[in-house]
Amino acid sequence: MKYFVGIDIGSISTKGVVIDENNNIVASEYIWTNASPIEASKKLINIFREKCSKEILDNIYAIGTTGSARKLIGKIIGATTIKNEITAHAVGTMSRCKDVSTIIEIGGQDSKIILIKNGVVIDYAMNTLCAAGTGAFLSSQAKRLGVEVEDIEKYYMMSKNPVKIAARCTVFAESDMIHKAQIGNKKEDLIAGLCNAVVENYTNNFVRGRNIEDKVVFQGGVSKNRGVVEAFKKKLNKEIYVDEASHLLGALGIAIIAKTEARDNKVELQLKDVEYNIRENECKGCSNGCEVLYIFEGEKLLDTIGNRCEKGGK
Amino acid sequence: MRIVSYPNIGEYERVVYNFLDRIIDKDNCKILRPIKNNKKILELGEHASPDNVCTPFKYTIGSMINSLENGANVIIQLGGGCRFGYYAQVQEKILKDDLNYDFTFINLYHGNKIDFVGALKRIKILNPNLSINKVLKELYLTLELLKFTDYITTYIRDNSCYVDDINEIKKIEKEILEDVLNISSIKEIKAKKEEYKAKIDNLLTNKEKKLKIGIVGELYSLMDPFSSCYLENDLIEKGYKIKRYTTASYLLLDKHKSEKKVLKQAQNYLRYKIGADGTESVAHTLELINEGYDGVIHIKPFGCTPEINAMPILKKISEDYSFPIMFYTFDTLNSDTGFQTRVEAFIDMLEMREKK
Numbered sequence A: 001m002k003y004f005v006g007i008d009i010g011s012i013s014t015k016g017v018v019i020d021e022n023n024n025i026v027a028s029e030y031i032w033t034n035a036s037p038i039e040a041s042k043k044l045i046n047i048f049r050e051k052c053s054k055e056i057l058d059n060i061y062a063i064g065t066t067g068s069a070r071k072l073i074g075k076i077i078g079a080t081t082i083k084n085e086i087t088a089h090a091v092g093t094m095s096r097c098k099d100v101s102t103i104i105e106i107g108g109q110d111s112k113i114i115l116i117k118n119g120v121v122i123d124y125a126m127n128t129l130c131a132a133g134t135g136a137f138l139s140s141q142a143k144r145l146g147v148e149v150e151d152i153e154k155y156y157m158m159s160k161n162p163v164k165i166a167a168r169c170t171v172f173a174e175s176d177m178i179h180k181a182q183i184g185n186k187k188e189d190l191i192a193g194l195c196n197a198v199v200e201n202y203t204n205n206f207v208r209g210r211n212i213e214d215k216v217v218f219q220g221g222v223s224k225n226r227g228v229v230e231a232f233k234k235k236l237n238k239e240i241y242v243d244e245a246s247h248l249l250g251a252l253g254i255a256i257i258a259k260t261e262a263r264d265n266k267v268e269l270q271l272k273d274v275e276y277n278i279r280e281n282e283c284k285g286c287s288n289g290c291e292v293l294y295i296f297e298g299e300k301l302l303d304t305i306g307n308r309c310e311k312g313g314k
Numbered sequence B: 001m002r003i004v005s006y007p008n009i010g011e012y013e014r015v016v017y018n019f020l021d022r023i024i025d026k027d028n029c030k031i032l033r034p035i036k037n038n039k040k041i042l043e044l045g046e047h048a049s050p051d052n053v054c055t056p057f058k059y060t061i062g063s064m065i066n067s068l069e070n071g072a073n074v075i076i077q078l079g080g081g082c083r084f085g086y087y088a089q090v091q092e093k094i095l096k097d098d099l100n101y102d103f104t105f106i107n108l109y110h111g112n113k114i115d116f117v118g119a120l121k122r123i124k125i126l127n128p129n130l131s132i133n134k135v136l137k138e139l140y141l142t143l144e145l146l147k148f149t150d151y152i153t154t155y156i157r158d159n160s161c162y163v164d165d166i167n168e169i170k171k172i173e174k175e176i177l178e179d180v181l182n183i184s185s186i187k188e189i190k191a192k193k194e195e196y197k198a199k200i201d202n203l204l205t206n207k208e209k210k211l212k213i214g215i216v217g218e219l220y221s222l223m224d225p226f227s228s229c230y231l232e233n234d235l236i237e238k239g240y241k242i243k244r245y246t247t248a249s250y251l252l253l254d255k256h257k258s259e260k261k262v263l264k265q266a267q268n269y270l271r272y273k274i275g276a277d278g279t280e281s282v283a284h285t286l287e288l289i290n291e292g293y294d295g296v297i298h299i300k301p302f303g304c305t306p307e308i309n310a311m312p313i314l315k316k317i318s319e320d321y322s323f324p325i326m327f328y329t330f331d332t333l334n335s336d337t338g339f340q341t342r343v344e345a346f347i348d349m350l351e352m353r354e355k356k
Helices: A037-051 A070-077 A085-096 A135-144 A149-158 A170-182 A187-207 A226-236 A249-260 B013-023 B039-048 B055-069 B083-098 B116-126 B132-162 B166-182 B186-203 B219-223 B231-237 B248-254 B259-265 B278-290 B305-320 B337-355
Strands: A003-009 A013-020 A025-032 A060-066 A102-106 A111-117 A120-126 A216-219 A276-282 A291-297 A300-305 B002-005 B029-031 B074-077 B104-107 B212-217 B241-243 B295-301 B325-330
Touching: A003 A037, A003 A070, A003 A085, A003 A249, A013 A037, A013 A249, A025 A037, A037 A070, A060 A070, A060 A085, A060 A249, A070 A291, A070 A300, A085 A102, A085 A111, A085 A120, A085 A216, A085 A249, A085 B337, A102 A187, A111 A187, A120 B337, A135 A149, A135 A170, A135 A187, A149 A187, A149 A226, A170 A187, A187 A226, A216 A226, B002 B055, B002 B116, B013 B029, B013 B116, B013 B132, B013 B166, B039 B055, B039 B083, B055 B074, B055 B083, B055 B219, B074 B083, B074 B116, B083 B104, B104 B116, B116 B132, B132 B166, B132 B186, B132 B231, B132 B241, B132 B248, B166 B186, B212 B219, B212 B231, B212 B278, B219 B295, B231 B241, B231 B337, B259 B278, B278 B295, B278 B305, B295 B305, B295 B337, B305 B325, B325 B337
Parallel strands: A003 A060, A102 A216, B002 B029, B002 B074, B074 B104, B212 B241, B212 B295, B295 B325
Antiparallel strands: A003 A013, A013 A025, A102 A111, A111 A120, A276 A291, A291 A300
């Protein structure tokens, strides 16, 4: 049996899966990125090396990376496939759910919508410039209210009268929420209002002018939050499906893409125990001043990102 | 000693240099070629500009500041059909009143037309003995040179996907751009055109079918590689066939002639012009659909009103023809990762559709 690895290095969390030839997940892991993608990937790989049997580790044929740190981590671990998270999510979801038409994805710093018709992506959109209405917003506001993210669901269910919170912008939403708290609204109503605000923000940004058709699949870290799922159900008036691996579908997708692009040689899943230094420098080759990212493995220059000509990257 | 400079867009600075080099009085006047746009230029421009102004304003004023800092004391600027028409006036005010630069500002435009008589008068400070005949003669050559540059770079752009080694064609492009600085007669232009076309034709050996992507939108983002995160170059390097209509010679020489044609092409969606190149974005997208292109990428800088006008119409077209169009707005962004992610996903989507 051949095995394939997919790693999705997101802004908040790093996800990894190992799949077999039939796309079954044989191992998976979900850890925090903590703003240090290299450390997180090291940790993730070490966990896999402990968790997986020798049979699996010796028969890995491809490694794919996706997520916002895909290029950096891809170069460091020698990934065979490096692809954007939009494609990875679409492929991952379609492998689990053949008849999906709409994918709603809300992660730590971004949110996207992917529309699928007959197994082909026909439209997608991703939030630009601003992270309003994403996981980061939910978790920071929950912290302000002294509520664990995991408990949001419980509070949502308790709420009888959710407050209305402006959804367009996180900064306004926050001042709105403080105001509502100061005039004595209950905590559960505030939290329910927050969940609704995330959904409002999402529909304002993405749903406008698009046809949401069944089947709707909701994924990404925020989909684990039943409060937001319920709010989506109410808003879209549709059944919302959440896969049990909804937080891993990006990693699953990239593993499947890596599988289709795999060659006949084995690769090793390993991150050397050396210090990786990243330096972002302006290239001095000409007046263009390209920003080049130099990746050093110890003292040795491993690779560069952002180099545009033969003069640079030295 | 007068040192003359001008803001840059793409590689067109070379054509301007060629023109100025032939008309200035070389004993009393020097040309300072503007550097290509880069982060530093953008930063300089950002500091000097009002926050909400469109991005090309920031690039051009940044380029001027950079030249002034390097010794220029005469600056030439153009104008155009949208907010661009007021760039010169506002930039002159900012540079002189806010930043206290002491220099001569030559604005070649009045309203949104070239003010020829006034321009001639003003340009005389570069060479007091300049006669109208000389200017007309050199201007004719420059326009031919501009047409040549656009012809050959468009030819390269349209055909790069059929070349086996992309570096070969890039080498030729470099040679051409070096030549642009020195060409001095119509005869030379004709000879070079033949020579380079033959050289390029020799390289076109790859006959595979390629994904075809059109690029439409605002002129500055289209023609200046840095301001669109090198979109065109990246697509060419990945081997896709790309098409863009907007070039300087189109804007200066052909645009006014083809106004009626463009409006007719877009007649199902537009009854009148929507300013600057907005109408073209719509008409050209329809043309690309007819020509069997796989997708269109629409780019614009932040705050570009004509292209904002075009966007809802393009969305309607995308629905009507179920044709993929990607939109992106550039501002003074420092990281192009987000843009690349979207382009990559867009191309994946086109490839998936192609396979089905």
